[in-house]
Amino acid sequence: MQKRILIVEDEPAIRDMVAFALRKADYDPAHAGDAREASLSIAERVPDLILLDWMLPGTSGLEMARRLRKDDLTRSVPIIMLTARGEENDRVNGLEAGVDDYVVKPFSARELLARIKAVIRRSGSADEDGSVSLGGLRIDGAAHRVFAGDTPVPIGPTEYRLLHFFMTHAERVYSRAQLLDNVWGGNVYVEERTVDVHIRRLRKTLEPWNLDTLVQTVRGSGYRFSVSV
Template sequence: MTRRVLIIDDEPAIRDMVTFALRAEFETVAVGDVREAQLAIADHVPDLILLDWMLPGISGIEFARRLRREMLTRYVPIIMLTARGEENDRVGGLEAGVDDYVVKPFSARELLARMRAVLRRARGEDVDGTVSVGGLRLDTAAHRVHAGDAAVPIGPTEYRLLLFFMTHPDRVFSRPQLLDHVWGGNVYIEERTVDVHIRRLRKLLEEHGLDGMVQTVRGSGYRFSATTG
């Protein structure tokens, strides 16, 4: 699936330049203020947000804090775009929950490199392309899953679901959030589809005694945790 990037900047020239630079690799939505950004997020949670520091009505820093407080956007990577490059400014941005900081003027090549790096970190990919939680190991390059030394045969949807869970352990996600992050917000399927694939994933892990890692949180959704007690 093509990853979606939300560009929030009140300068039309910057929005146009960034949209043009990303066109070959990403789907983009560009807005000029926080109100438009909130509408865009409600329509489809993006995979990454490019956020200008200086916005009308509210600063990008304050909006980043707001995004981190909201469950829907708590784990969406944010890159701050700003002309303020002093150390105190960068520290302030990072403390607000921003994942990276790109100082204007910037090149399209630098921005793309930083976006790719932030997205890799958000997916939990380490140097050798593996993610491990408890007794499970997922190879992101080969798309293979192992429980201990045993291979776990897994379909593409259950693989994406497991990858998302393993890169966001011990966090509770509602069905709509899982639909957004695993299937994509522009795919119109019923929420109970999540339950179907959760059952399939648990059945795959049950043979290895690991089905308890996929936990139902009553009234909230699902959590993936190595702690099954």
């Protein structure tokens, strides 16, 4: 299935130009002129990536990015900000709001496509069978196996699900409650401290390959899987 990319941009000419470039690159573009139209499009189908204009009517792209990061439905969807604001302070504000990357207007289609590919690659998006590679680890979704390089990693079923969730939602911080909902399921009663136990087990599993540091504790917030130091 083609990856869907939602273009949230109020300038029709820019929307059309970006959509044309995306179709040529074998993506499936969706359009939205403002935050309301974007929400309707997301409700219809959650995109694989969102291109978000900074200056939108009604709600700014920055505020929309914050809302998207608070919504469980879109929390892990990569966002690239399209902006005419290239100053460092503006870039920092965007990153703090949860934006994964930014492209300063005017931009070329070639630059935009390169950014999209890089962000999707960094996000560790899984293949249709659940396979994913990131940070020296590889999950073979069809075989339900984990590899460090070419070496099989013995791993329990819960740690497997936890690692798979982390690798397909890399660089995002998740609270214990959110991990319980996404890994154990919302209908299962498990104490939050159970998450800590399985995090320790997962780290111990990855320790022989010096990959335990990929699972990071974010003080006061929860945990994340990150390839960054």
